[in-house]
Amino acid sequence: MSEASAPHAADRRELTGAQRNAVAELLRVSPVADELGHRFVRAGHELHLVGGSVRDALLGRLGDDLDFCTDAHPDETLRIIKGWAESIWETGREFGTIGAQRDGLRLEITTFRAESYDQVTRNPVVVYGTNLTEDLRRRDFTINAMAVSLPEHRFTDPHGGLDDLSAKVIRTPADPHESFGDDPLRMLRAARFAAQLRFAVHPDVHAAMSRMAADLDRITAERIRDEFTKLLCGADPITGLRLLVDTGLAERFLPELTGLKLEIDEHAQHKDVYEHTLTVVENAVSFEEDGCDFILRMAALMHDVGKPATKAVGPDGRVSFHHHEVVGARLTKARMKALRYPKDITAKVTALVALHLRFYGYGRGEWTDSAVRRYVADAGDLLPRLHKLTRSDCTTRNRRKAAQLGADYDALEDRIARIAAEEDLARVRPDLDGNAIMELLGVPPGPVVGRAWKHLKEQRLEHGPLDRDAAEAELLRWARAEGLID
Known part of the structure; x- marks a missing residue:
């Protein structure tokens, strides 16, 4: 483990486990990776497995996408892999990246980089580097700044990424202010990795994110959207969302989330809408059956964003939010449009926000069969998600009330099933075409x-x-x- 930082004594057992994971994962891909390494060495160049590939190997979750870096320039890389790779693509060539496929593995090979940024946009001025150490220092986080040299399998870790991986900490190789100044999107990536990996952000990184949150305005909506989507689909989205709000990043691209922190005064008590929303997101995750359902999670996140604009205090001191679902649907549509989400995804999330209150009142026995038909017809193919969102929205600590709401919704679902069996509710159409x-x-x-x-x-x-x-x-x-x- 040359050039690697020495593990702390308390970490030895866990690090050994991480190394075992890496060995197993690397053995799986080594026929292709080592073949490629030999080809580069014979051509007089270096090749290193780097970044997320090494991190994921250590975590025992290496996929079929492998990232490499090399001192070879793109033209030379193309010469080395021509005739060996089953397919080649050059879409990232202007940034020094050549893509290839071999034996079911997707490979991205990038020339050492030492670029600088113009401090106005996130676009780098691409400058090729000359060595691995320089390349690793420019990477976003220490856990992504480790390398395995091929074909000899030498491990390089100049910034203590292995220790940070063991401690579950997100830290930058360079000073975080320098790193985020180069590329402000890295602040959002820190929150995304916290959500995906269940890691904590180092205090220095957290402080820099708070000070530099406004720099996120330099980033395009599409890039922000992609990182935020990955965050919300992480294993622990609540950690990522809290980090966005606490550092001020949410205010730059999703101010509706921060706005849920409504003031609570002694004369108008109401539940904490922000905490309630995070609980609803957590509940929605628990209802998923096969991986992340972004539409459901986003609807859970946005379902109450109309409350700040509709908050009212009555003569009796009770707080109300009349028609907040209507206002919330409008705000959701506008925000997702600003973030450049596809129209069909936006329409589905917006519809769920608009429908999420429809169920309340069912337990009073006021719904006719006609009301049930309209509920099903208005939800359309979103009905299974609406069921999950409505159940997720029940966060009361009053056990009796929670049990009653659950029983009421059970009764509604049974009633829908009965009427559906009788009338084919999935295809509610006029009786004449x-x-x-x-x-x-x-x-x-x-x-x-x-x-x-x-x-x-x-x-x-x-x-x-x-x-x-x-x-x-x-x-x-x-x-x-x-x-x-x-």
Whole structure:
């Protein structure tokens, strides 16, 4: 383990485990990695497995994407791998990166870098470096600044990344102010790694994030979106979200989250909306069945963002947030648009925010079958997520109230299942289609057909399925009332 920092005595057992993980993972990929290493050495160049690949190998979770660095420039790299790689791509060539695939592994080979930044954007002025030590120092965090040289498997760790990995700490190789000044996105990456790995941020890094939060404004919305999505989909998103708020980073791109910290005064007590929201996100994660459901998590995060704008204190001192779901849906749509999320993803999250309060009141016995049909129709294919979001939103510490809410929602789901079995709720449509409407009314395609279709759908929701004769009679009644026929 040459050039590696010596492990502390208290860490020896855990570090040995990490090293065993690395050996097992590297043996899995070594046929390809070592072949590649030999090719570079024969051409008179170095090759090192670096960054997240080494970190993940030590954690026992190395995937099929491998990152390498080399002193060879892109043209030389292409010559070395030509005829050996099954496929090659050059999309990252301007930044010194050549991509390749071999035996199911995706390889990215990047020339040593020693770039500087213009301190205005995050775009580097690419300057090729000359050695591994310089390359590792420019990396974002010490846990990503370790290398395994190929093919000899020499381990290099000049910044104590192995110790930090053992201590579960996120620290920068250089001074954090210098590192974040070069690339402010690294501040958001620190929060993302905290969420993904369940690591703590070093106090010096935390302080620099707080002082330099405004520098995040230099970063494009798309890059912020991508890092934030990874954070929210992390194993522990709550840690990452708290870090964003505590350092002021959230205020730069998601101020609605910080805004949930409503003031609580002695005359108008109400639950802490911020803490409630984090609990709802945590609950939503527990309902996931197969990996991260970003739409559900984002809806849980945003479901109450309309409360600050709708907060009111009544004559009795009680706090209310009337129509906060409507305001929240509007704010959610605007924020996700600003972060450049795809329209379909934004629409689904926004719909869940708008619908999340619909269930409340069901337990009072006021819902008709018509109300249940509308609930299902309005949710559409989001219904399973709406079920999970509504259940996640129950965070009361009152056990009796929590049990009653749970029982009420159980009853609603049973009722939905019963009506669905009887009426095929998954396909709530009018009992006559457009062709039948045009034939019966003697009208061409146009707005009249659309109005008639909408009326019949309302009847379907209100009364359930109609047979053909009843549906035609209702259509004719409506058409006479509209003055369309005599």
